[in-house]
Amino acid sequence: MATRSEAVYPVGWKSGRVASWLVTVDHKRIGIMYIATSIFFFALGGLLAILMRAQLAGPGEHFLTKNSYNEVMTMHGTTMIFLVVVPIMAGFGNFLVPLMIGARDMAFPRLNALSYWLFLLGGLVLWLSWFSKGGAAHAGWWSYPTLSEAMPWASPGHGQDYWILAIHILTLSSIFGAINFIVTIHNMRTAGMTWMRMPLFVWAMETYSILLILAMPAISAAVTLLLLDRNFGTHFFIPGHGGSLLLYQHMFWFFGHPEVYIMVLPAFGMISEILPVFSRKPIFGYKAVAFSTLAIAFFSMLVWAHHMFTTGLGLGLDGFFMISSMVIAVPTGIKIFNWLATTWRGNLIFDSPLLFSFGFLALFTFGGLTGIFLAAFPVDWQLNDSYFIVAHFHYVAFGGIVFALFAGLYYWWPKMFGRMLDERLAKLNFWLMFIGFNMTFLPMHMLGLLGMPRRVYTYHHGGLWAVYNGISTAGGVLTAIGVAVFVANIWITHGLRKGARVGNDPWMADTLEWYTTSPPPPHNFDSVPYVTSARPLRDLRRRLAEDAT
């Protein structure tokens, strides 16, 4: 491979404008395709969210039917988790990891391309299931049996089977990607880049990959058993025949909780890259931040049953999972305090990446704290499966992860495409999303406390229920406008070519990806400086300044 560099950018039909993307094994192009595809699915999933908010805007509405609401709700969750957050992290990882560690490409470029194409295939299978017999899956993104079983009153259509197939394909994609990241990070770091000089985003991708390999087989196994139940007459999850519904819940959440950290750890990694650059300081407590990532990953494997406190596990298990869940708050708190300390006495440059990072910090802290309520299992008995929990995980997944993703997009956009996105539109994007997000999800806490369960297609209470739901829907629209501003920004920057071209390092950043041109050439680097710290570019700037004087 490495000796046949002409194979990567061959001549002939493969170098056409479209064909070159279809056959590429270049990690940067694969990364961009991952990110673009994820953003496309983000728009689709967001559309579903708006449909749900429209249905719930007032009591007793008939915007969607009951059946379609359940389909829309299931597809929204599945899309956002499996087709947006996990793959967009793989996209950023693909683009950034080889550049950050000074490598030529990922360890297995063809396997890398396979990961991407499997992801796209899985997404198509899931989304084409709308047209299958019986419509899309409608048992929620957990697909708990027996509601997801093939009984005529449960999920008799083919949508659930396509859902299972999509999960299988996406699992393969994720595991191939994870193996690739691990091999790349372990073997291809440039000279001088010891583990303690590695960018924190790379630490996060390493941990993300390990968690994917540990957690993904659990859901693969669970949905395989479900597939056998549905189509081949087994009874793994049919209680009348000796099956166990709790078995599925255990298998699902053994994957499901690490999945949360699979999604959030790379977001943490992005924040750990961006905050120092825009504070003009090093990250506070590099080792604490790196090792707390590993600690979170370790404990995330031990907390799954806190999703099952209302299933009657017994006080012994409830107590164990409460304590293990609370333990996770400690390394997470360490990160938050280190990030805060990073900004302390800094020179805070309020460009959009920093704005989104502060948005992340403010919202993720809130989402983390509401998690304490849910870890305390007697309180969880009251709050679980209510809108409180919907609010909680959106503060983590949207307020946390999506805000970090936007920070990352605005930060690395010039490196990916060589042009700067418009700053004023970026700030408009931030404020619309920040205000819209809080309007959407803050009232949901109150709805849950008032007794509104999640996953209901309508409600009949007026009064506060209607007020809070109305605010929430209005906030959803505002958030969507915020995202539309982002899309408009891309159009203005590239479609109209208004974006200013940038040099190698527009932000005066710290890490190696800023050493090469923007966008980087196919081979990434002509040469890579010997790395002597976690901030090789700053070292370089200092040496240049010293040479000049």
Next chain:
Amino acid sequence: MRRKLPTFVLAVVVALATALVTASVAAATNGGLTPVQPESPNASHTLTAYWVIVGFTGAIFFLVEGLLIAFIWKYRSRGRGRAVEGPQVHGHSRLEVIWTVIPVLILCAIGIVVFFQLPKIDAAPASAHPIHITVEGHQFYWQFDYPNKTRSINTLYVPAGRVVYLKVVATDVIHSWWIPALGGKIQAIPGKVNYTWFKAPPGTYEGQCAELCGVYHASMTAHVVAESQPAYDAYIGAQAAATIGKQEWSGVCATCHGNLGQGGYGPNIATNSLLVQVAGLEQILRNGFVGGTGAMPPVGDTWNSAQIQALVAYVKKNVYKAAPAGGATQ
């Protein structure tokens, strides 16, 4: 960077205004900042634990968000160029220890409070005459079995002030029993038996199924009516049996077929003669039905024959309209 100031001030003002409006709306109507007004001891102790957690997490929230806003204000660039660096501080071991240990202590405190409240939430107070009732979750209704083998649908009658133990079960899909004022939820899982309890003063309490159970998940509401002992005795003595046919029709059949059997999610059955044939109806109720347009769950798989006869009697009198000789419907 002085020009950045107005945006920031504007943002703070907007945020404070939103928070104030929301909080005052919620406080004025006592809704949404805490779980609903508890009426059962387990719910009250849950509320106590909730307030303790609000206290600790609220303090952390204001600390973190306060520092964040203060740092944003104090260390904003003010036009210093990008080349101006802050002090190159790489960390501080004592600080790391402090912000590791203090959260641990806070979590220990929360854990202790929770475990201290737990026995009063989990276990009912000792009671000489507790009542044992079975709650059965179904697509899409709740069925209650009283100690004297009578049943009611969707509305649970209990004597006020007595400890009520609920055995929570299901036969089709997972449901979740939740009356917010009377304590937390517990799933009704096919193949598993779960328990919960409450003790309610006189009143009517509302709740609904909290676990997605199919198309009519949102309609699966439940009411608990706590009344005087004589009223309760009278209810399970005769009233329950006398009204079970009506309860079944309006709580089970009407959800899909409409109050008059005119159809809705399910087909129009008002003139379907199967409605008044005990054997035929029993077959459908017990086994479900797969028709041209959809499927009916086996809604009556746990019903006894008295229940089915009561339903037929009610339907014959109130719903069924035999097609007139002319053949016109309805």
